[in-house]
Amino acid sequence: MTTHSAEIPVNIEENLHLRPMQLLVEAAVRFQCDLILSRGQKRADAKSILDVMMLAAEQGPLQLQANGADAPQAIEAMTALLHKELNRE
Amino acid sequence: MEVFKGIGVSRGVAVGDVFIIESERMPVRRRTIPADQADAEVERYEAAVAAAIAGIHEDQERLAPKLGDEYLAIFETHIRMLDDRRLCDDIIDRIRTEHMAAEAAVDEVLQKYVRLLFEDPSTARWVSDIYDVQNRLHRVLLGRSTGDVRELTHPVIIVAETLMPSQTVGFDRDNVLAIAMEEGGATSHTAIIANALGIPAVVGVRGLTADVRAGDRVVIDGGAGEVVVDPDDTTLAKYVEIERDIVESDRRLVDEQHELPAETLDGRRITLYANIEFPLEAHTALENGAEGIGLYRTEYLYLEKGREPTEEEHFDAYRTAAELMWPRPVVIRTFDLGADKMAGAATGPAPAEPNPFLGCRSLRLCFERPGMFRTQIRAILRASVHGYIKILFPMVMSLGELTRAHDVVEDVRRELDAEGIPCESDIEIGMMIEVPAAAVMADSFAREADFFSIGTNDLIQYTLAVDRGNPVVSHLFQPAHPAVIKLIKHTIDAGDAAGVPVSMCGQMSGELAYLVLLLGLGLRQFSTSPKVLPELKRAIRSIRLEDAREIAAEVLQEADIDRALDILTTRQQELTDTG
Numbered sequence: 001m002t003t004h005s006a007e008i009p010v011n012i013e014e015n016l017h018l019r020p021m022q023l024l025v026e027a028a029v030r031f032q033c034d035l036i037l038s039r040g041q042k043r044a045d046a047k048s049i050l051d052v053m054m055l056a057a058e059q060g061p062l063q064l065q066a067n068g069a070d071a072p073q074a075i076e077a078m079t080a081l082l083h084k085e086l087n088r089e
Numbered sequence: 090m091e092v093f094k095g096i097g098v099s100r101g102v103a104v105g106d107v108f109i110i111e112s113e114r115m116p117v118r119r120r121t122i123p124a125d126q127a128d129a130e131v132e133r134y135e136a137a138v139a140a141a142i143a144g145i146h147e148d149q150e151r152l153a154p155k156l157g158d159e160y161l162a163i164f165e166t167h168i169r170m171l172d173d174r175r176l177c178d179d180i181i182d183r184i185r186t187e188h189m190a191a192e193a194a195v196d197e198v199l200q201k202y203v204r205l206l207f208e209d210p211s212t213a214r215w216v217s218d219i220y221d222v223q224n225r226l227h228r229v230l231l232g233r234s235t236g237d238v239r240e241l242t243h244p245v246i247i248v249a250e251t252l253m254p255s256q257t258v259g260f261d262r263d264n265v266l267a268i269a270m271e272e273g274g275a276t277s278h279t280a281i282i283a284n285a286l287g288i289p290a291v292v293g294v295r296g297l298t299a300d301v302r303a304g305d306r307v308v309i310d311g312g313a314g315e316v317v318v319d320p321d322d323t324t325l326a327k328y329v330e331i332e333r334d335i336v337e338s339d340r341r342l343v344d345e346q347h348e349l350p351a352e353t354l355d356g357r358r359i360t361l362y363a364n365i366e367f368p369l370e371a372h373t374a375l376e377n378g379a380e381g382i383g384l385y386r387t388e389y390l391y392l393e394k395g396r397e398p399t400e401e402e403h404f405d406a407y408r409t410a411a412e413l414m415w416p417r418p419v420v421i422r423t424f425d426l427g428a429d430k431m432a433g434a435a436t437g438p439a440p441a442e443p444n445p446f447l448g449c450r451s452l453r454l455c456f457e458r459p460g461m462f463r464t465q466i467r468a469i470l471r472a473s474v475h476g477y478i479k480i481l482f483p484m485v486m487s488l489g490e491l492t493r494a495h496d497v498v499e500d501v502r503r504e505l506d507a508e509g510i511p512c513e514s515d516i517e518i519g520m521m522i523e524v525p526a527a528a529v530m531a532d533s534f535a536r537e538a539d540f541f542s543i544g545t546n547d548l549i550q551y552t553l554a555v556d557r558g559n560p561v562v563s564h565l566f567q568p569a570h571p572a573v574i575k576l577i578k579h580t581i582d583a584g585d586a587a588g589v590p591v592s593m594c595g596q597m598s599g600e601l602a603y604l605v606l607l608l609g610l611g612l613r614q615f616s617t618s619p620k621v622l623p624e625l626k627r628a629i630r631s632i633r634l635e636d637a638r639e640i641a642a643e644v645l646q647e648a649d650i651d652r653a654l655d656i657l658t659t660r661q662q663e664l665t666d667t668g
Contacts, residue, residue, distance in 0.1 A: 018215065022166045029174075048175040049166065050202055057209035 004071040008062045008082045016056040020085035025049045027081050033068025035078065046078070062086075090321050093294045095269065097314030098280035100620070101289030102332035103267035104325065107305045108245035109231070109298065110252065111224055117231070118299050120190035130184045133230070134191040138177070141225040142168050163218070170222045176202075192230040199223045232303030241265070246307055250298050257282040267309035269294050269316045274563045282389070283311075284618045285366040287373075291316055293560060339620075346623040347378050353608070354633040361626060362420075362616035364594055368406045371413035373619040378626060381417040383616025384481070384542065384594040385410060387465065388424045397461055403468030411476025420519065420542065420616075421469050422481040423462065423494075427454045446550070451484035452494065459497075466501045473513035480516060481542055486524040491537050494518075523547035523595075528576035535587035542616070543580055545595025549573050568597045569606070569657060570650050578645065581611040592616050601628050605661050608632060609641025636664055 028035045028046040035046035040058030044051035055062070062082065066074045122130050149164045170176065176198060183194040203219050206212040241264040251272040257279050260268075265288055273279050273292035283290035289311030301307065301318055308317040308328045312335065317324060351359045362383025363374035374382060390398050390406055398406075411419050427450025442448035455462040469480055482494045495518060505512050522528050523544030531541070545568060550557055552573050555565045567573070577593075584591035592614030597603050599617030604625065607615070617625060640660045647653040 016211075018166050018218075019162055022162075022169050025169055045175060048173050049169045050173050050176055053212060053215060054205060056211045 003065060003067045004075045005063065005065040006075050006079050008064060008079060008086070016053075016086075018053070020082075021052045022049060023085055024078065024081060025052060027078055028074075031066075031068075031070050031074040031077075033066045033071040033074050035074060036065040036067075038063045038065070090324060091300065091318045093269075093297050093300075093316040093318070095291040095294035095297075095314045095316060096274060097290075097311045098273075098292050099268075099283035099288060099290040100312040101267070101287070101335060102311070102328050103246060103289050103309045104320075104328060105244055105246040105266040105307070107248050107301050107303055107307055108241065109301070109303050110247055110249040111227065117192050117196040117227065119193050121188045121193075122184075122190050124188055127185045127188060130191050131181050134180060134184060134194070137191065137226055137229040138171050140229045141171050141222075144225060144229075145171075167218065167222055167225070170218070171225070192227055195223060195226045195230065246309055248298060248301055248307075252279050260286060260288065262286055262288065267291075267311065269297060269307070269309055271295060271297055272558070272560070274557050274560070274566070281386075281618075282366065284620065285370060287620070339623075342623045342627065343377060346626045349626065349630065351378075351380075351626045351629050353629060353637075354631065355635060357613075357634045359608070359629050360592070360614040361622050362418075362592060362594075362614060363619040363622060364616050365410070365619070368409040368413070370619065371410050371419075374622075375413070377619040377622040379417070379619060379622055381477075382410060382414055382419040383592050383614065385419055385421045386425065387422060388426050391424060391426060397464070400464050400468050400471075403465055404471050407469055407472035407478065408475045411472055411478050415476040418477045418479055420479045420481050420540075422483055422521070422542075423452070423455055423465055423469075425451045425483040427451055446556070452482055452490060453484065456490075456493065462497060463501055466498055467505065470498070470502055470505055470512035470516065471510060473516050474511050478513065478516065479540070480518045481521060481540075482518070483521045483544070484524060484547070485520040485534070486526040488530075488533060488537060491520055491534065495537075521547075521594075522580045522591075523551070525552045525576060528580050531580040531583035532586065535583045535589045538589060540589055541580060541584050541591045543577060543591065543593040543595065543598075545573075545577075545593060545597035548576065548595070549597075552576060567650055568600070568603060569644075569654050571645075571648050571653055574606070574610070574644060574653070577607070577612075578610050578641075585611060590614060599625065601625070602657070602661075604628050605632055605637045605664070606641055606644055606657055608634060609637035609639070609644075632664070 025047060037044045037046040037052060037055065039055040039062050040060055042055055042058050044055050046052060046064070064075060064078055145164050145168050149161055153161060179198045180194045183189045183197065184191060189197065199219055199222070203216050206216050206219065244264050244266050246266050247260070247268045249270050252268070252270055268279065268283050268288055268290040270279055270290070270292045271294055280290060280292060289309050291309055291311055291314050294316050297316060306319055308320050308325065310328065310331065320328070351361045353359065360380055361378065362381045363370070363377065363379035364384040364386065365371060365374060365382055366386045366389040371382065390403065394402070407421060427445060427448065449457055469478060472478055480498065482491065485491050485494070498516070498518060502512060517539040519540035519542060520527070520534060520538045521544045522531060522541050525548065527534060528548065535541070546557065549555070549566055549568055549570070553565060553567065553570055555562050557563055557566045581591050591612065593607065593612055594616040598607065598615045599621040601624065608629070615625060640657065643656050643660065644653050647656060
């Protein structure tokens with residue numbers, strides 16, 4: 001099984017808000033693969049909103065890693081979603 | 090059976106089942122379960138999650154028409170949190186391996202998240218969301234309520250960590266048997282309202298909320314300040330008897346004192362007024378022998394409605410009180426909101442003040458919200474032709490403020506005249522003496538005001554710089570502090586010299602311990618909670634003014650609070666013994 005990963009740039013000025021995080025988690029739980037979202041020093045289970053919330057304390061781009069059967073699809077869908085939700089302005 | 094001690098603030102005994110009104114972060118007992126019940130406890134937890142989510146859906150539906158999409162989205166996030174797989178795993182793990190009860194596991198795990206979120210300012214803003222989720226789970230697991238007492242369908246005993254005045258005014262006497270609260274002191278607003286509603290209450294009961302669960306049987310003794318959880322039959326019987334005795338002796342006292350004048354042994358007539366919060370309390374005031382309403386606290390009109398009352402609502406309330414009391418006077422105090430009494434929607438969003446008791450409250454708020462102030466003044470003036478109404482301005486500290494408030498009344502009167510609406514042409518206007526500045530300047534104020542009313546709760550708090558609601562320092566809240574006594578004395582003397590009547594409407598005026606002192610200082614008008622009046626009258630009728638003057642003179646000589654109190658108690662004891 002291969003690990004797929006992607007880097008999603010997030011505007012550093014901007015705080016992470018609850019709404020995009022919630023949409024992200026909602027999307028993540030639909031996939032079977034493990035999804036790890038990391039930012040700075042922190043890693044979070046992308047299927048746990050409480051975990052993802054903690055990433056707001058860090059700065060810089062988000063890294064997404066997927067591990068499992070539907071990993072490529074997951075990466076594609078999640079990247080699109082994050083681009084749309086986080087770089088809206 | 091377990092007995093908790095607190096401060097009894099509203100007399101009476103009640104037996105009933107606990108109804109918990111939660112506040113954020115109410116402690117949860119660290120209950121454990123037998124190992125073989127872990128599976129059942131996990132199921133209980135999972136059912137609670139499902140019920141909490143269902144509750145959110147209900148709220149969403151109910152609030153959708155009132156709230157915007159943005160707000161409704163928060164609910165989705167809370168559902169996601171309740172359903173969070175790491176959270177659920179963590180909680181279930183604690184139930185299975187540490188045999189924690191579901192509510193304790195929820196508490197511990199969510200507290201862990203709260204600590205993590207607090208580590209960084211960019212995440213700390215979500216702490217209240219965690220509490221919201223936690224409260225929802227605890228509501229299901231512990232049967233805690235949303236705090237909306239309007240949902241009460243049967244009589245209960247309210248237990249809370251703390252209650253907002255806006256919550257307490259919503260209590261209905263038929264369904265609230267008694268109140269027990271962790272925070273608060275003898276002069277807290279919960280105490281005042283409980284008294285007004287005739288609901289037994291005990292405040293300052295430390296550790297109570299962590300130990301009782303909804304539906305537990307408790308006894309509240311509002312006189313002794315006791316809360317008995319899960320009483321045995323003997324205890325129960327004892328309290329039922331106490332309750333019967335209280336009711337009987339109260340009735341006897343009311344009957345016995347009703348026709349008698351409030352007169353000292355040497356024939357000096359004292360005037361007894363009642364403090365009320367609601368117009369219909371005028372009935373209670375009259376039953377207890379009040380010669381008028383010395384203080385009508387109108388702020389409860391705002392707190393009760395949670396919004397600004399309309400002019401008609403104001404008018405109806407004042408007219409009702411004035412007509413019931415006629416020909417006796419009704420002193421209406423303009424709204425004393427702010428600080429600990431915020432009416433939410435009524436006053437607009439509460440300004441975040443670092444020091445609300447020294448901030449924009451009371452008369453200052455009246456000037457900040459001129460529209461709201463004028464509405465109330467209009468209603469008071471309109472009601473003035475239906476009885477004997479006087480106006481009382483709270484928290485005056487400068488002559489300029491008093492003049493400005495007078496000007497508003499004058500202006501509104503001209504407006505009513507122009508509209509051809511009848512109102513009393515020379516309504517008496519008085520002021521509260523509750524800021525030390527006003528007490529010190531009482532002789533100047535006596536030239537401008539028609540009467541004084543000494544508000545001891547604030548006068549003491551501002552003179553001694555003590556927050557009466559803070560349990561750490563509340564013991565420093567001393568009515569008999571020599572500085573307070575001197576300010577009271579100065580106010581009474583200034584009033585006497587100018588022919589301005591002085592009454593006292595704070596908690597102190599209803600406390601028998603200070604009666605002799607206050608009489609001796611020259612106070613001739615007392616305004617207290619109606620229930621206290623018969624007892625106060627009986628005490629007045631047993632005192633010789635000459636003795637009171639002597640005792641007051643001695644106390645005034647004393648600069649030390651403990652020695653002053655000592656003189657007061659021993660001299661009063663001597664009187665009782667020889668009398």
